[in-house]
Amino acid sequence: xxxxxxxxxxxxxxxxxxxxxxxxxxxxxxxxxxxxxxxxxxxxxxxxxxxxxxxxxxxxxxxxxxxxxxxxxxxxxxxxxxxxxxxxxxxxxxxxxxxxxxxxxxxxxxxxxxxxxxxxxxxxxxxxxxxxxxxxxxxxxxxxxxxxxxxxxxxxxxxxxxxxxx
Numbered sequence: 090x091x092x093x094x095x096x097x098x099x100x101x102x103x104x105x106x107x108x109x110x111x112x113x114x115x116x117x118x119x120x121x122x123x124x125x126x127x128x129x130x131x132x133x134x135x136x137x138x139x140x141x142x143x144x145x146x147x148x149x150x151x152x153x154x155x156x157x158x159x160x161x162x163x164x165x166x167x168x169x170x171x172x173x174x175x176x177x178x179x180x181x182x183x184x185x186x187x188x189x190x191x192x193x194x195x196x197x198x199x200x201x202x203x204x205x206x207x208x209x210x211x212x213x214x215x216x217x218x219x220x221x222x223x224x225x226x227x228x229x230x231x232x233x234x235x236x237x238x239x240x241x242x243x244x245x246x247x248x249x250x251x252x253x254x255x
Contacts, residue, residue, distance in 0.1 A: 094161045101157030108150030115143055135188065142184055145177050172231030179227035186220045 090098070119140060153174075159166050190213075 090161070094163075097157050098161035101154045101161060104150045104154030104157065106154075108147045108152075108154060111143060111147040111150065115140055115147065139184060139188075142177070142181050146181065149173055149177050171235035175227050175231030175234075179224040179231070183221060183224045183228075186217055186224070190214075190217045 156166055
């Protein structure tokens with residue numbers, strides 16, 4: 090195995106271990122009780138959604154790592170149909186922006202900022218809207234990638250290509 094494939098294999102194992110550690114941290118947080126404030130809290134669905142998003146990241150890292158390891162060994166897997174990286178990244182950024190904007194998760198040690206002027210409120214909302222729209226476009230591009238048709242071998246026959254001069 091040459092240095093390039095060895096590097097790909099090392100990155101693959103790094104992603105597998107990172108996904109595994111993230112999944113273990115999530116399991117610890119869910120079952121051991123790091124989040125002790127669930128009882129009677131109205132924002133429990135947002136906490137559960139956050140856990141699901143981080144589990145999706147852990148699964149994605151694990152899948153990317155296995156794919157890199159198989160590529161390094163010379164047995165590449167077929168490309169994934171959808172752009173899962175785009176979808177997960179867009180969903181995670183939207184979740185983070187919505188949590189920061191609407192104060193969805195219980196924050197014990199942080200003080201909420203109250204705006205004194207309406208211009209300050211508008212100045213905070215406009216960048217959040219830009220983030221939301223760009224992340225929705227990122228998610229849609231990942232979904233669109235899954236619905237593209239694969240080019241057929243004879244599809245270029247109807248196109249007239251200029252001949253290369255020799």
